[in-house]
Amino acid sequence: MLPPNHVWIHDARLSDAIVCFPIKRNMYGKIFGGFLMRKAVELAWSNASLFSGNRCRICGVDDIMFRKSVDVGSILLLSSQVEFTFPFSYFFLN
Template identity: 55%
Template sequence: VAPTAEERKIVHGLFLNTLDTKTVSFRSRVLPPDSVWMEDSKLKGLEICHPQERNIFNRIFGGFLMRKAYELGWANACSFGGCRPSLVAVDDILFQKPVEIGSLLLLSSQVCYTEGKHIQVRVHSEVFDPLTRQHNTTNVFHFTFASDRDVPNIVPQSYGESMLYLDGKLCVHACARVLLSCDVYNSVPTGTCLTSPLCYFLFLLDQSL
């Protein structure tokens, strides 16, 4: 989906804030104070999918994929924010492709948006076939974490990163709209956005880390 006029203004403003006023070239970019390039906020992992993680269809259990994606996303938010973050929200998860036993599962986590104490993390999951050298996306996860302190601003450099930035901004603001009224489970602190059993499962996992 193409960005709206307001979103284009946001991207343009981000670009202008990174221009070096000492030069006249658009190629010269500088990082604003208290900011981090989006490219420098990545964390990657690899999982070998063993038969112990299979489901009744002899494919890798979806809960295993969610747990590994969450753990990498949490570690990314932890290293970025410099503290142990708390899980705030999980976006809908769509399984695009089943993962076969023995697959090489590549996980790539990236901080795509920050605001105040909130950190939006995107985890891309793909299967690599060493015989054909092909990569196939299986899932894209979106996690919202909260730090105990303000975190640096994330700054995109490319157009693709700017689209991730806008997507992350939408996720954080959508979460903020329901935070004040969401208290699904009595054991969950008021203000924690857990709108499904999946979110509750990940919340409990978060408490064990």
């Protein structure tokens, strides 16, 4: 049994598979890092938005490290999961 306001971790996951086409390569013939970062952020945003039931706002992204270059033709398996949330609201004033 879960305590109130808790969910199983597998219910807070989202995955995606991406084929790396030559159009996204950099001058070294590898997949452009900006494309990889964009895909990771899009998946994280989608997961947070689906989990919360609202459109989320990305406040920041820190410390991205590329461990290995990605070859053209590779299939990337990306995954995202919500680990912790807390009640918080933004109020926008004009």
